[in-house]
Structures are given as C-alpha cells and as structure tokens.
Amino acid sequence: MNPTLVDALADVVGGDQVIVEGESAVRYLTEWRGAFTPQAAAIVRPADVDEVARILTVAARFDAAIVPQSGNTGTVGGSAADDPRRQVILNLERLDRIREVDADNATMTVEAGCTLADAQRAAEAAGFYLPIQLASSERCRIGGNLATNAGGLNVVHYGNTRDRVLGLEVVLADGRVWDNLTGLRKDNSGYDLNDLFVGSEGTLGIMTAAVLELADPPQQRAVAFCALADVAAGVSLAARLRRRTGQHVVGCELISAQALELACDYSADCVVPFATRADWYLLVDVAISAPGDWLAATCEDTLQDAAEEGLLVDHVLGKTPETMAALWRLRTSIPPAQTAAGASIKHDISLPVSKLPAFIADMTPRLHAAVPDIRPCIFGHVGDGNLHFNLTRPVAMEDAEFRRHEADLHRLVHDRVAAMRGSIAAEHGVGRLKVDEIVRLKPAVEIDMLRAVKAALDPHNRLNPGAVVRI
Template sequence: MGRLTETLTKSLENVVGEAGLIRDSERMQSYLSDWRNAYRGEAALVVRPASTAEVAEVVRLCAQAGIALVPQGGNTGLCGGSIPDASGDQVVLSLTRMTQIRQVDPGNETITVEAGVILQRLQEAAAEAGRLFPLSLGAEGSCTVGGNLATNAGGTAVLRYGNMRDLTLGVEVVLPDGRIWNGLRGLRKDNTGYDLKQLFIGSEGTLGIITAAVLKLYPAVRSRTTAWVALPSTQAAVDLIGRMRGLCGDRLTGFELMSRQSVEFVLRHVAGCNDPFAEVHPWYVLIELSDTLLDAPLNEMLENGLGEAFEQGEALDAVVAGNETQVAALWKMREGISEAQNHEGPSLKHDISVPVSSIPAFIETADQQLQAAFPGVRIVAYGHVGDGNLHYNISKPVGSEDAPFKAQAEAIMHVIYDVTRAFAGSISAEHGLGQAKREAARRYKDPLDLELMRTLKQALDPAGLMNPGKLL
C-alpha cells in the first residue's frame, strides 16, 4: 500500500476544504481510538467530506495512490471496526459532516438521510413528520446512520421492527474505485436480480462506503405500557415471551432479559437507579407493549399475560410503570448495564445469538463451563430474548488483578464461542466482527462462508484498500 504524499494531501484539501482536513496530531486523537479505549491506531490524515461527490473524489484519489481508507461514523462500536491500524499510513474517512435529511416521504412511509446523521436526530425527524423510526440503542445520541448500516445494528426494538437490514429499502454507496452506486430506491418490491444493498449493509466498510439510505417509517406510537418482572429462571423468560406474543402479537415491542448480577452492577454504579422489588430475584425482564391507538387496552393485555404467568410460576413479582418518569427509570436500569460493568474493571464483551428456545441451555452450559475453568468470574448476561441475542459479558473475580484476568480473555472467549457453536449460534449478533472477532471468525464460521466473503471482497475491492484488516 502507498504512503500519503504532500501532493495527495493538497489534492484532498482541494476536495474537502480546510475544514474537512485534520492533520494536527492532537486534533486527530478522538478519531484514533474507540470510546472504551480498547482499540487504538495511527493515521496519516483524517478527511471529513461534506457530500457524496466529495466522498467519491476522496476515494478515487486514494485508490489511485494505493492509500487505504478507514470509514468512520460516530465511533461508538465495540469491535474496533472503525479504528485504523498502527502503521500510520491509513486515512480515516469520517462521515460526520454528511448530516442532511434529504427527504421525508410520509406517503411512501420513508425517510432519506445521509450517513452522518445521528440516530437520535433521525428519530426526531421521523417524529416531526408524525412517524416513528424504531431503531433504538444505548448510543443513539452519538452513533450515526452510516455506522448503524455498516454493522447492521439491532437494538431493543428488533422484536417488533427488525434490525437495520429490515429497516432499509435502499442505499447510496461510493465503491472502492470512486464510482457512486445509486441504490436510493424507496421500493418495497423490486425483483430485478440481486439485492445489492444487502452486500453493503453489515459489511463494515470493507466493500464500499455507504453515504445515504432510504429507511422505512412506521406509524407513531400513541400508547404504551412498561413492566419490570422478576423471574425464577431463563426458561421462565422463554415461556413468558411465548405467552405474551400469543396474547399481544406485534404490540409486544420490547422484552429485555437481565441477570441479577447485571442489575446489581447498575444499582451500585448508576446514579438514580433503585431496585423495584424488596426481594432479590435471579432474573428479570423488561416488557413493553405499544400501539398506534391512543386508548389501546395495553394494560389489560399486560395484566392478563402476567396473571397467567403468575399462575404458571413463570413470574415471581412485577411492577407496572404508572407514568413516563417511571418508564424512563425502568429503561435506565436496562440501558445502564454496559456503563455499570465498566466500573468493575475490565469487561470481556461477547455479543452472541442462539435460537430463542436454546437460551436457557446456552446460559446454563456456558455458566458451568466458565466457573469450572475460571472460578469466581462474574457473568453479566442480558439481552434481547425475542431475537436470541445475548450480551454475555465477563468481569474479573472480586479482589483479583486486571492483568491476569485480561490474559485469560482468549481462553474465556473460546469457552463461550464453543458453547455458542454447540447451540448453532453466531459469535456476533449485532456488533459486527471488526478487528476484535476477525480471527475468531476463521475458527467459528463455515470455511465456505469465508470463501464466498473473500470472493466478494476481491471482486469489489481487489486492491484491498477499504477498511483493511477488518471482518476478513
């Protein structure tokens, strides 16, 4: 790969302007490490184009010079997918200046936005049009649409609305040679060959740079009810979600599972959080029903479902939020887990998925094997039961040192991923592979899967300049 020259730097500056170029080492720092400081690299330059045309010209110039590009959005990822390597030769291409909401089409129930739009701003634009954009996750105040697409983000509403693949009708992509593929079609039916947009969604910038997207909108939510429920087991959670689905259908929009260890960390470290129950329970779920009708009988549905659950021993206790303040307090308990765990020292994060019916057996098996091999580790298990996605994170034993625990990270990972494979699961449900799971993918993905992925990579990016070292 090439090295950045002063001539190329000047050419890039002519494209993006002085405001779009960062050369100063101190100003570049926030682009060179992830928000957890788990991954760090170096870069020759940070380029911040403000339009698709500028992105295309930047890519074209770098391709001609053999300069590798690392696309970056809000830099909120957990797998190091948007961080350059240590060579200092790569160019970070930040899309954070591409913030236009190009079109809201209520008649077609779509919104067209650029890649640098913050997810929360997208949600607000949908609300201003009397609609809902349902993707919701903890980093929504800083993550960008481009990053959400590049990693096929999921979040807490996948149960009802699906992940970014399901929410996307079309994308605009700058290809590795600088050509622009205009796939911004707001069509729900287009049977004219390969669904090319799906190549780029979830590809983590390794096949091209997504610069804009046509996304689905939904009717605004006008009523909802939220409950915090104590459970005796994970099997009770699987039984309860089946019961609630049968009673409520698509009105069931949230069903989040949390272990007691997860909740204890939140109560210890997140200000303003209080245990809804006087007694300690092994597992909890956060249930949310929503409807487009203002006076939908959601409380009645919830009470019916929970009543049956109590009779069957699936639920031990429950509290229903009485107002929006209480709703926010319950969600704060769920959304505070990742932050709270960081206060307990190094956190080994594993974003896995298994069939919903296998969740209880997976947790029991993985817990037993981890405690046998690494006595005293604290297991923080939580996630989206409805789509089989668990965040199965590990904290060090109480009183132990950081360094020995970190040294066990790979061995711990293999235990978890071996159990995941045994239950026909995936080692990455919604965070992507990035650089964190690139090597693990070689071990746990089908060799033919990897061969087909490499074939696509070679076809679209033969020079290997698009986010090299990530995913493959």
C-alpha cells in the same frame, strides 16, 4: 504519512478538512473500549457524496486505503485504522443532512453522518417514528448503524437496521456512485444489493445516504419488569406476551441478578420496584400505534396468569412515561456500571431463543471452573436470542490479571456458541476484533464466499482492509 497524498486530499475537501496530527486528530484516533490504538496517514472530512467519490479516486491513484468512520462508537474496532502509511480515515460526520421526508411513502432520506437522535427527531417532527433504538443515539450516526446492521432495544417488533432500509447511495472502491435511493418496497430486478452493503462495515463500499422506512408512533404502551422463576420462564413468558398482544412486544430484555446488582450499585437512578429478589429478571416493552386502552390490560392479565403458574415470583407494570423510563433505566444502566466495576470481557452472541436456557446453564459452571469468583454479567435481547454475555472480573482480582484469561474465556464461550449453531457476532459486527475467530469457527466454504464478494467489489483491498474478512 505521504505529503503528496495529503495534498491531493486537500485539493478535494480543502486543507482545513484534512487532519494529520495534533489535538484535533485525537477523537478520530480513539477507540472507546481501549482495545485498539488507531493510526492513520490522515483524517479526511468530506462534505458530500461527490467529495467522497473524488477521495476514493485519489486513494486509487496513490494506492491508499480508506477506513470509513461516522460516529466512532463501534465496539469491535471496525473504524480503528491501523496503518499510518497507507490508511486514511474517511469521517462522514459532515454528511449530516435529512434530504427528504416523504410522508405518503412513510420514508426519510438521510445522510450517513446524521446522528441517530437527529434522524429520530426529524421523523417525529413529521409525525412518524424511526424505530431504531440504541443507547448511543446522540453519538452514533446513521452510517455506522448501516455498516454494522445495528440491532438495539426494539428489534423484536421492528427488526434490525437492515429491516428499515429501502434504498442506499454507495460510493464504490473505484469512485463510482451507485444511487439506489428509490424508496421501493418491491424490486426483484436483480440481487438485493442493499442487503449486501448493510452490515458490511465499509469493506465493500462507502454508504453515504439511505432511504429508511418509518413507522407510526405508538399510541398505547406499557413496560413490565418481572422477577423470574428461571431463564426458561422468561423465554416462555416472552412467547406468551407476543401471542396475547398480537405480536406487539417491542422490547424483551433478560437481566441476570449480577447485572441488576451492578446497575443499582453504580447508579442512584436505579431502584428495583419490589423487594423480591431472583436470579433472573425480564423487562418487556409492549406498544402499538392503534388508539385504545386494551394493551396494558392484556399485558397485566398475561402476567397474572404467569404468576399463578409459577413462572414469575413478582412483577410490576409501568404505564406512565415516568414509570416506564424508570424501569428501562434498570437495563440501560448496566453497560456503564460494568465499566465502573472493573475489567470486563465482552461477548455479543446470538442463539435460537429456545436454546438460551441450556446455553446459560451449561456455561455458568464452566466459567466458574475457569476463573473462580468470576461475575457473569449477562443481559440482552432475549426476544431475538441476542445476549451480551459479559464477564466481570472477580472482586479480589486485578484488571491486568483478569485480562490474562481473556483468550481462554473467549474460546470457551465461542466454542459453545458455535456448537449450538449460534453466532459470536450478533449486533456489534466483526470489525478487526473477531476476524480470526470468524475464520476459526465458520465453515471454509462460507469464508470462501465472503472473500469472493470482497474481491469482486474491492479487488485492490482499499476499503477498510483487515476488517470482517481478510483477502
């Protein structure tokens, strides 16, 4: 800890907003998966963009590094500071205001520390819908959603967080502020700098506010839960539903039997709505903002046709809020159930949708050969090719013993993903967890380009050093 640095930070935000140790520091220095043990010289909590800019100026003066943090719900150590002498965690939770809702432009301007749930509620109060849907909405914050380009449960129709961004306010490494909170849908006056910062995990600049595009709230909706003949049937059914509903499939989730079994074992609220059992299941959410009653009927007709052709072995269609929520619980209960079931080695991967069946068929025997009785707990967004290809320890194996296989299992999965031209960092980011794997698997020319961008905007490596790409 450098007292002179701490004093300078206190001059900017006040002494009560600089935390150096004690119980008050614990939640900022806790990485929820337990993969990292964060350490920092201090935690500083600014109240507005001006204070953020002044903190960056202080960091430059003392050659300190800034690790941005908002909700601290990331899964790859992106905000896990690791240098107790040089690094300062800049927590943005006090920047939590909704600055504006522009009804005619269908946008909202929101600060980085606002929780996703509060932003959603503000949009709803104004008669709109903010279509970024994450299970952690009450805890995650807009800054982290932007920094990781968060995906979520309805990417198929609405896109990732990046697709909602029409403008940013960013504090650069030297303390200058770039104000691009314009709300423009067309601006070809230079490189798309918004897109550069979104997904950069705080390594290029500190995003303090954003203009987000809003949608009209759904007026028709239905949720289907299907027992599939196989994975390929799920891919085929998803494509068919997109076509027949006019591209109004909002969410499309593939669930393995193992994942569903864990969810039902560890959550009393999870009840499979039919007696039929299968190796794979598909949950599909369809929604449209136009009034009427045709969408559910179209979905049911499509499911019936698929059943007659042998793609499905059973299905149910939920039309009421209660039944739709009950079906979604079968999916959202999987992550906590995995935690309860013991050690889990996680992979956030993406592939072209067409390649998912071949990937799963190829990987399953390889995994069982590597660790007999391993429990692949596979689920995720088949609509956009993003799978959470997670591996739960064998029932008879201790957590510590299973963890000894982690490096080999990562390499086994990642090598196959790379061979099929996929990504090992689909929606959770790179953080500190996957930096070495990115270097190992990406072409050298791509790593050179990433490093060139980083060096251009942060030449002294003061912004989240060690995350995404090393220089």
